[in-house]
Amino acid sequence: MEKEIVTSVLLWLILIFHPLTTIYANTEGDALHNLRTNLIDPNNVLQSWDPTLVNPCTWFHVTCNNDNSVIRVDLGNAALSGSLVPQLGLLKNLQYL
Template identity: 65%
Template sequence: MASRLHFVSFLLLLVVYPAISTNSEGEALHALRARLSDPTNVLQSWDPTLVNPCTWFHVTCDDRNRVIRLDLGNSNISGPLGPELGRLQHLQYLELYRNNFEGKIPEALGNLKSLISMDLYGNRFQGEIPKSFAKLKSLRFLRLNNNKLSGSIPRELATLSNLKVFDVSNNDLCGTIPVDGPFTNFPFQSFENNSRLNGPELQGLVPYDFGC
């Protein structure tokens, strides 16, 4: 009898665990919503009482009810991002372009190990590009252009061998441009209109951040 009860308890855990797992993603997204100003009610469907966020507008899940895409581009949203986004462990696409997001880009975004594309362009982000982005080994597209970012381009990003598109134009970056890894293939347009950015670093010399 006791073994049968243990077996039933195990089956219940198998049923409940996915709900707990996906609901934690819903909690993370709802925490994000609480930070933001949403004058056109784009996030109105984000109901935290649901089992998971897969029925919410602008959220896409896989067949296991895990959030893999967040599409909030051109949504007239403003406010800061918080570390809660880093809890979306299965996220592949983060599309937040052309809004009024502000403040620093959270270091916690470096925890999104499944991320393929991150589009944060056309906002008001300030501060430095997080060095934690170097942990995003699946990343192919990183667009940070048209913000107010400062500091140097982290040389750790040169380890992102899958990175195909990188755009930091129209910011206030300084120092020099890395020349290793994927940076050998990015066009000049990816870096233009950063008045304190001094061109590629010289091969074989220790990088020096001129003007930073």
């Protein structure tokens, strides 16, 4: 009985906190994914930009600091076209675009 209660409490905590991690943990990734969806990428250079990852620090053309916050997005010579998105303002530590 006690094991069932502990399992129920853990499941409840996961259900409560999981949406919060989805909303807050990948804010920078979501912002960059919004950019990706507004760009025409004929050479598919942004294919590694997967919004389901915890953060975008593993994506090509993205550099992060020690806190896993985006500091650089280098898209030069990528033959991209399109428009920038306001969500880029969520990249609080961005130094280079």
